[in-house]
Each structure stands twice: as structure tokens, then as C-alpha cells.
Amino acid sequence: MRLVSRFNPLDVRKDFPFFEKGLVYLDTAATAQKPKAVLESMTECYVEHNANVHRGVYALAQEATDLYEGARKRVAKFINASSGEIVFVRNATEAINLVAQSWGRANISKGDVILVTVMEHHSNIVPWQMLAKSAGASLEFVPVSKDGLLDMDAARLSLRKKPKLFAFTHVSNVLGAVNPAKELIALAHREGVPVLLDASQSVPHVRLDVGELGVDFLVFSGHKLYGPHIGVLYAKRSLLEAMEPVLGGGDMIKEVALSHSTWNDAPWKFEAGTPNVSGAVGLAAAMDYLDALGFDAIASHEKDIMDYALEGLDSLGCVAIYGPRDRVGVISFNFGDMHAHDVSSVLDESGVCVRSGHHCAQPLMGELKIPACARMSFGVYTTRSDIDRAMEALRKAKVVFGL
């Protein structure tokens, strides 16, 4: 763990071996680059402590188990949960599917409504569509207002009709809009509606506290948090205890007989098979790293980069930006009449990586009446000079496209 007393993006950048490539990486919302501390913790896990967890009685096996369960504690602490409420999965998508297939099947039935929003990533729409199809339930969508924010009046109205669940994203991966999670959760709870919060786009930028939020389910991906490819499901202990496992196999059982089996306690009953130990350890290291930087410092750095990039895009004179001015992490935009892929290709030529396409949010693209957009996204290592290089590339693109 590296302690930084004052946040300096140039120092931070030195912690990320990726940047030796010399690329301007503006696609952190898709996946973040990894600091050395994360990579080293994972290597150490394989070199020094590799044994299967929860199995052997030899010392090394215990070391591996301690590391894995220690990582679970670390993740719990990061979001102010207790370790029994943390389930390790592959990614946020799998976490949502787990809730849909386990809690959903037991609690959603014919005629029920699942409330989501039009600004969701496909991962927070499709699992509910699948559940609705098999249960005979239906989906309702909270719309987005003209200024790119969630329509709170519509959310209130929909919640008053008492849907069986409200699943929404904390931060839109396209608009960067921050949904007032605490307020929405309180509104939902007043109607007795449980809430699943997709924190994939918020957890790298803001301090999350599940106790303060009062949320029932919360999901995020480790790889967007500067960690490895692992996912986290948080659920209130009472919910996890009542839920049936979705995957069967080793580690998720207490006893197995030929005629029947009994389940392990939560959270292990949801983790069938050998888990992603190095992934959990790497994620814990990423959390150490971010805590050492400090979320206040991260937020003020990222706001500086955001404002600088918005100013830069405005000055180009041919850029349409989607979403509110006050935003986190991402800027989605279109450049004149050019398609986002063309913009991305031209930026790529200058070594600038930006995402283009529908960003796994086709319903939102429909709402915005655009087929696609380009997206820049930022992280702890993004510098003003990254933004300068992106703007220079866009100025070149303006000439190429005759804009």
C-alpha cells in the first residue's frame, strides 16, 4: 500500500504500468487500468499462497482461505457492510442475475411489476426481462427528463403503485447523471419496495455506505474499480439468508447425501466451486489503494478534469453533449454530423482511446434519439494533458471531416 498525502495525478500515474505505452486512455468507465499494488498482490497470491480455499488443513490452505476471507472483510469495510453480506461473483452483471434468479423467482409472480429506469445498462434490464418473461410479470421504466436527469416525479408516481422491486443505476454510464440514491431508496422503502442499486459507475468515484443508503441489494464490478475481473453482490443479511442458491456444487453445501443436500450459510451458499481468490485479493488491494488516495481528493481531481474536458469540448463548437452539466465520470457526445465510430477511429490514430457505440444502453439511445455516441471517461490517473491531446486530436478530426 502506498500512501499519498497530497493528490498529484502525475504521481498517481506512475503507479500504473499501463501508461508506459504512451496511450491517452479515456475509457476508464468501460474498464480501469490497474495499479502496480493490485498486480503485485495478485502475483503474490499465486506465488506465495496458492492453495484451494476452505479445503485443506495444511497451513498453506489456511493462508489462502485467510487471504480470500480477508478480502471479503476488506470489501465489506469499503462499503460499510459486514462480511457475511458480501458475495463474490464474476461481475456486476452476474450479481444482478443472481438476485433476479434467486430473490426474483421467489418473490416476483404473475402480474407483478419490476420498476427500472430507461437509463440502465443492458445488464440491469435484460435479467429483469428474463425474470418477467418466466414469472408472467412486467417491467415499468422511469423516464429521463430533458436535462438528462431521472424524472423524479415519474419515479414517485411509479413507486406509489408499489412495484415488487426498484432496480436503478447510481450513475448513468452514458449521461454521467448521479441519481439521488438515498432519496430514491427512502421513497421506495416508504412504499415497502425493496431496491437494487447498480453502483458499477459510482463506486470508483464516490464513497459508498450501504448503511447510510439503506439499500437492499448493491452490485458493482471490480475491474471498473482499478481491480481485477471480479464482481460483488451486497445484500442485507436477512435477504441473503432467505435466498436460495442459484449454482450448485462444492463449497456451497453443508452436507451432501445421495437423496438431498443442505446449503452452506450465506454468503458461501452463493459461491459454488473454487472461487476467484486472486481476484478477491486484487480487489481488496485496489480498495486499499483508493482509500490511500482518499475519496475527497479523487473527487476534486476528477471534477477538475471533468470541467476542463467540458470546456475543451465546448470550445470546439461542433459538439453535442448528452446529460447534465453536473456529472460524474463520463462525457458522452457527438461530433458534428459524424458517427461516433468515425470520431473514435480518428482519435485512435492519435493514440486516444474513447468508446463509441450504444454503450450497452440502447433504450437510452432511443430516448436521446441518437443511434450512437462517443464517450470519454476519466479516472484517478487522467491528467489535463490527456485532455489536451484528445482536444488536439478532435481539432484534427474537425478538419478531416470538414466540419
Next chain:
Amino acid sequence: MVFDMYQEFILDYYRHPRNFGTLPHPDMISHDVNTSCGDEVTMQVLVKDDRIGNIRFTGKGCAICIASSSMLTEHALGKTLDEVSRFTKDDVLNLISIPISCVRLKCALLGLKVLKLGVYQFLGKKLEVQDEN
């Protein structure tokens, strides 16, 4: 150089695509989407004496996708269905005559895939994956 991809005639075809639109009573309509990027193209063809009697396309996509689809419609007009069914990737690349990086190849070839899909369906043949190229 990616800048060579965006020569004036490509941008002109993107901004003013020839044969863009629909036909009143087409003999074939075909459509496909590039799942990786969301580009989509629909082709409509009127068949006359086993030839492409008239052709229109609509779509949403990047300059490369729209320009190549448009050029392809011009190239296909008047050709026999048999000829069109044997159009290849290289035919399209020759038509657009710009360097295409492998990530953008799918954009350039979507129109071809959709046109062949329609012609194959019309001829009662099945489009195999290798035929796309």
C-alpha cells in the same frame, strides 16, 4: 493512416448517400445489425428479368458503413442476381478504394452482407458464414 479513410468522396457518400430510401413494392427486403457497434442497414430490391431492376437502402451507421452500402447499391444496379450473389469482400474494398483497418472491416461489409442475405433468400439459398467474406 486513418485519415485516408475519410477522403472527400467517402464523406460525400456519407452525407449524400446515393440510392438512400425505400421502394414502393420491393421484391426483397433484408436487414441486419452489427451487434458490436449497433450499425444497421436495410436493403430493398426490385427484381426485373433476374437482374437488380431498382435498389434502395436505409441505415444508421458510420461514414464507412453508409458510404460502402451506397456505393454497393450503385454497383449492383443492373447486375444479375447470380452476379450479385457472388460479390465478395474484395469487390467492396475495391469499390470504396480506401485503406480499411481490420476493426472497421465489419462496418465496410455490412451492406454487402445485407444485400447478399436478400438475394440468397430470394434465390432460396442459405447464406453461410464464410459467404459473408
